Amino acid sequence: MNSDEIKTGEERPTRNKWNLILGILFLAYGSYRLYQKLQIPDDDNFGMILAVGFIFFGIYDLWKYYKGV
Incomplete structure (x- = not known):
């Protein structure tokens, strides 16, 4: 058998x-942008959506890091 075929433990x-x-x-x-948007009584929905998008993208990048994708 080849040593490549035998795996000990998980990679x-x-x-x-x-x-x-x-x-x-x-x-x-x-998070910083979302905090700023929540403190100011402004109707800037695009800025709020953009801030939430940054948060989700950051969480996705951290998930990719810990999963090793």
Whole structure:
């Protein structure tokens, strides 16, 4: 048998450090923008949607980092 065929334990997924960095940055920036939008009584729905989008994209990047995708 070949040594490639025998696997001992699970392989650790490769983690891209940029997913971690960008995930933290997008999450922080989106949270900051959402906080600003909630403090000002303004009807800027696009800004609110954009801030929530940054938060979701940051969470997605962090998920990709921890899953090793």
